[in-house]
């Protein structure tokens with residue numbers, strides 16, 4: 343029987359370096375990066391292209407996979423039902439898969455669909471490792487409901503002040519909303535990390551010494567890290583969703599972007615410190 347690919351699941355806030363982490367992993371032999379797999383059905387519905395530029399149905403990776411998937415929309419459960427499912431999922435994960443699957447059928451369906459994509463991709467590209475950059479802790483939790491999937495969570499952190507500053511600058515989001523989101527997501531990640539052990543990656547460490555960060559991730563999966571300076575371009579990247587950066591196929595440099603230190607407004611930093619400074623310090627920032 344063929345080995346199923348192992349799944350590296352990146353979990354973290356946007357603007358935390360997931361594009362760079364996915365990119366560096368995708369340059370390694372035997373590793374395929376899929377981007378935000380969690381959003382596959384939505385991206386197909388919206389007619390969004392693959393990072394290679396093709397429509398998803400015409401992309402050499404996604405076309406054959408989509409032909410074998412059932413992505414018909416299902417009615418979205420009511421909020422109370424979804425909350426019940428989440429509670430069941432949380433309660434069920436430590437108890438084993440079967441009770442959790444019964445308690446959270448929509449999450450179990452999502453996990454089954456991800457398992458099918460991983461399997462088809464493994465057969466198609468003969469990759470040993472798949473990088474899923476869905477980033478959402480809930481997605482990582484869902485994957486645990488399918489016994490076919492072997493997930494290695496990658497908890498990706500970056501100084502919260504840099505994350506929030508970058509988001510506000512790029513998207514004009516209300517700073518308080520960005521800060522609250524960072525706090526909520528980071529708290530969720532720390533909680534999930536207690537349930538499901540994985541590898542913690544700090545964006546700043548990744549830029550400073552990518553080999554030291556990638557080796558402990560890839561060596562247990564039987565992959566020796568090959569890094570060039572500057573990093574080798576990814577010849578074919580078929581990545582889903584995410585920031586425009588997910589289409590990036592080469593990087594010039596690995597210096598961390600620390601522009602927030604000189605550019606972030608004092609008011610933003612004060613607001614961050616009062617709402618989330620304690621959590622940021624717990625992460626070592």
Ligand SMILES: [Zn+2]
Pocket residue numbers: 392393394395396401402403404579580581
């Ligand atoms: Zn493509």
